Amino acid sequence: MDHFLYRGGALHAEDVPVAEIAASVGTPFYLYSAATLERHYRVFTEALSPLPHLVCFAIKALSNTAVLKLLGDLGAGMDVVSEGEYLRARAAGVPGERIVFSGVGKTRGEMRTALEGGIRQFNVESEPELLALSEVASAMGVTAPITVRVNPDVDAKTHAKIATGKKENKFGIPITRASEVYAQAARLPGIEVVGIDVHIGSQITDLDPYEQAFLRVADLTRQLRAEGHDIRRLDLGGGLGIPYTRGNEAPPLPAEYGAVIKRTVGDLGCEVEIEPGRLIAGNAGLLVSSVIYVKSGEERDFLILDAAMNDLVRPSMYDAHHDIVPVVEPEAGVEMLPYDVVGPVCETGDTFARARPLPPLAAGDLVAFRSAGAYGAVMASEYNSRPLVPEVLVKGDHAAVIRARPSYIEMLNRDVIPDWL
Ligand code: LLP
Numbered sequence: 089m090d091h092f093l094y095r096g097g098a099l100h101a102e103d104v105p106v107a108e109i110a111a112s113v114g115t116p117f118y119l120y121s122a123a124t125l126e127r128h129y130r131v132f133t134e135a136l137s138p139l140p141h142l143v144c145f146a147i148k149a150l151s152n153t154a155v156l157k158l159l160g161d162l163g164a165g166m167d168v169v170s171e172g173e174y175l176r177a178r179a180a181g182v183p184g185e186r187i188v189f190s191g192v193g194k195t196r197g198e199m200r201t202a203l204e205g206g207i208r209q210f211n212v213e214s215e216p217e218l219l220a221l222s223e224v225a226s227a228m229g230v231t232a233p234i235t236v237r238v239n240p241d242v243d244a245k246t247h248a249k250i251a252t253g254k255k256e257n258k259f260g261i262p263i264t265r266a267s268e269v270y271a272q273a274a275r276l277p278g279i280e281v282v283g284i285d286v287h288i289g290s291q292i293t294d295l296d297p298y299e300q301a302f303l304r305v306a307d308l309t310r311q312l313r314a315e316g317h318d319i320r321r322l323d324l325g326g327g328l329g330i331p332y333t334r335g336n337e338a339p340p341l342p343a344e345y346g347a348v349i350k351r352t353v354g355d356l357g358c359e360v361e362i363e364p365g366r367l368i369a370g371n372a373g374l375l376v377s378s379v380i381y382v383k384s385g386e387e388r389d390f391l392i393l394d395a396a397m398n399d400l401v402r403p404s405m406y407d408a409h410h411d412i413v414p415v416v417e418p419e420a421g422v423e424m425l426p427y428d429v430v431g432p433v434c435e436t437g438d439t440f441a442r443a444r445p446l447p448p449l450a451a452g453d454l455v456a457f458r459s460a461g462a463y464g465a466v467m468a469s470e471y472n473s474r475p476l477v478p479e480v481l482v483k484g485d486h487a488a489v490i491r492a493r494p495s496y497i498e499m500l501n502r503d504v505i506p507d508w509l
Pocket residue numbers: 146148149167190191250287289290291325326327328363364365366367402406462463
């Protein structure tokens with residue numbers, strides 16, 4: 089459920105008409121609903137209760153500091169994968185003890201920043217990383233709390249580019265070698281083992297792979313405890329999928345996912361962490377765009393929008409589907425036309441949808457891409473020298489620009505022409 093609904097024939101974000109925001113901000117822009125973000129966070133905490141737990145929002149899905157503050161103020165932790173994300177979490181007021189640091193390539197500099205600023209744990213992904221962290225922490229005279237990310241070799245049955253838990257993927261340490269790596273971690277100075285981490289992929293719509301992975305983690309917990317390690321925290325990753333096509337998809341609910349967690353690891357007495365990104369942010373955001381032209385094609389008409397693949401790359405990168413809705417509610421029974429929905433960027437890949445049924449649209453009309461809150465703005469680029477798309481947050485009848493559209497001057501001034509040229 090989200091808070092983007094038609095009221096009196098006009099699409100609203102909570103209590104604010106989307107067209108009103110478009111008139112003041114200009115298109116394209118991302119638009120987030122605070123109530124939806126809050127609801128999705130609460131659904132997870134309820135799903136995990138009464139287990140001791142922390143829901144760590146995966147910042148990579150949506151990293152605007154206003155959104156992080158909103159979630160942080162509700163008590164959320166944060167999952168970061170870079171120094172930049174760490175600094176964003178801190179800038180949003182999230183204390184280090186609620187931040188977990190994931191990622192396969194943490195640099196020594198990144199480790200130092202997190203150790204200085206405070207960190208709940210590093211999710212270590214390789215032996216070289218473990219050694220580097222031991223060196224950095226020892227040199228600083230501190231102890232780094234860690235989990236080791238294990239790769240359980242399960243098929244998450246999702247898009248190949250976002251599956252992470254198979255043995256051929258670059259992530260984690262093979263679960264079969266965990267015992268050896270934990271023994272090494274226990275011997276290293278500056279390292280304190282606190283738990284186990286696993287993350288098997290994203291947009292997962294079947295609970296079976298989770299069940300298999302968590303059962304392996306439960307077995308490993310017992311084994312590592314028997315080997316003398318104090319395993320007290322389990323980070324079970326993120327990845328729960330969302331419906332991208334309204335009315336057609338029913339991915340498992342967070343409550344059902346929570347039930348799998350309780351069934352598989354609930355009796356171990358561990359604190360459970362999860363790292364959802366998409367489920368919290370995905371359906372809490374729209375990308376709003378205007379029609380520039382309607383162009384007649386050989387087979388169908390093209391709807392040429394002012395949003396492009398640089399603003400929302402998921403369709404061209406993963407063949408992802410996003411529902412597209414007109415901002416003015418179509419009349420009941422209006423005849424739908426099949427449009428090829430494209431952006432102005434100079435490549436054929438800049439296609440959002442083919443033969444998409446939409447009510448007749450004309451230049452100047454507004455449309456909204458649904459489910460664009462996660463992996464939308466964060467993956468935007470300035471390709472074709474199109475300034476980064478702005479972001480707006482709505483809460484009740486308040487709307488605020490939470491990242492402004494850069495001016496062309498700002499964009500141009502980042503380049504430097506050397507004086508010897
Ligand atoms: N934790 C770790 C270690 C991850 O790598 C990810 C996502 C998450 C948590 C959050 O997963 P989520 O709950 O959002 O599924 N750009 C792609 C998605 C990439 C996901 C990468 N890792 C997309 O647009 O579909």
